[in-house]
Amino acid sequence: MFITNTETLPGKTIIDCFGVVSGSTVRAKHVGRDIMAGLKNVFGGELRGYTELLNESRDQALQRMTDQAAQLGANAIVNVRFSTSSVAAGAAEIYVYGTAVRVE
Amino acid sequence: MIAFLGFITLLLLGFFVGRYLESRHFSSIRQREAELVVLPNTNSRYQLIPMQQIERSELVTGSVVISIDYFKRIVAGLRSLIGGPVQSYETLLDRARREAILRMKESCPGACQIINVRVETSSIYNAAGNGIGSVELLAYGTAIYGQVQATNGL
Incomplete structure (x- = not known):
C-alpha cells in the first residue's frame, strides 16, 4: 500500500478512485505514565511515555485507514491528512483520512 | 512554611535543571539540523528538486x-495577569516543532527530499486538566526516493 499526502503519487498514474477512507483512535491518559509526567513537569523536557502513546495511536489510525482502503480494492491512498480533536477531558482523538485510489 | 519551602525548591529546580536541559536540547537540535540540511523539505506540493527517476514515495511522520518546566509555568501564569508575549511558551513550541521535523527527517534515511510537509499541534493534557503544560507536535510529509537530476539546482 502506497501512502502519500500529496494529490498524486509521484512517478505513478492513478487509474481508479474509490473515495475517502479514514481511520481514527481515541486515546486516554495512563496512570503510570501520568505519574512520570508529573515528575517531568518540574524539570520540563520530553514526555517519552506520551510520545510513545502518540506514535502507537497514530500507527493504529493509519492501519485502520489502510484496512478500509484494502477492502475497497485500492492499492494506494493519496492526499492523507492528520487531525486531532478533544472529545472529553483527558481523552483525544487522532483522525487520519485520505483518498483511496488504484495506481498502475 | 513547609509548603512554601517546597514551592521555592520546585521553582529553583525548574529554573536551573530546566534551563540546563533546554539549552542541551537546543544545541542537539542545532547540530542535527546542520547534519540533515542535505535532505531538503518543503511545504509545497511540488518537488523542490527535479528528479531523474522516482523509485518510490512514502508517508513519513515525526x-x-x-512539557514545560515548573519555573516557566509559574512565570507564564504571572504573565497572563498582565498580558504580553509569553516567552517561556515560545521556546517550548519552537523546540517541539524543530524536534518533530527532525524526527520526520531521521525516519527516512536515503530519501532525496520531503514534500508537502504539514505540522499539526495539539494538547490534550492541558493546563486546565491536570496542570501539565505540554504540547504534542506531529509533522508529516511525503518522502521521495530516487535519483536526482544532475543540475546545479539548489
Whole structure:
C-alpha cells in the first residue's frame, strides 16, 4: 500500500478512485505514565511515555485507514491528512483520512 | 512554611535543571539540523528538486510531546495577569516543532527530499486538566526516493 499526502503519487498514474477512507483512535491518559509526567513537569523536557502513546495511536489510525482502503480494492491512498480533536477531558482523538485510489 | 519551602525548591529546580536541559536540547537540535540540511523539505506540493527517476514515495511522520518546566509555568501564569508575549511558551513550541521535523527527517534515511510537509499541534493534557503544560507536535510529509537530476539546482 502506497501512502502519500500529496494529490498524486509521484512517478505513478492513478487509474481508479474509490473515495475517502479514514481511520481514527481515541486515546486516554495512563496512570503510570501520568505519574512520570508529573515528575517531568518540574524539570520540563520530553514526555517519552506520551510520545510513545502518540506514535502507537497514530500507527493504529493509519492501519485502520489502510484496512478500509484494502477492502475497497485500492492499492494506494493519496492526499492523507492528520487531525486531532478533544472529545472529553483527558481523552483525544487522532483522525487520519485520505483518498483511496488504484495506481498502475 | 513547609509548603512554601517546597514551592521555592520546585521553582529553583525548574529554573536551573530546566534551563540546563533546554539549552542541551537546543544545541542537539542545532547540530542535527546542520547534519540533515542535505535532505531538503518543503511545504509545497511540488518537488523542490527535479528528479531523474522516482523509485518510490512514502508517508513519513515525526512526533514529540514536550512539557514545560515548573519555573516557566509559574512565570507564564504571572504573565497572563498582565498580558504580553509569553516567552517561556515560545521556546517550548519552537523546540517541539524543530524536534518533530527532525524526527520526520531521521525516519527516512536515503530519501532525496520531503514534500508537502504539514505540522499539526495539539494538547490534550492541558493546563486546565491536570496542570501539565505540554504540547504534542506531529509533522508529516511525503518522502521521495530516487535519483536526482544532475543540475546545479539548489
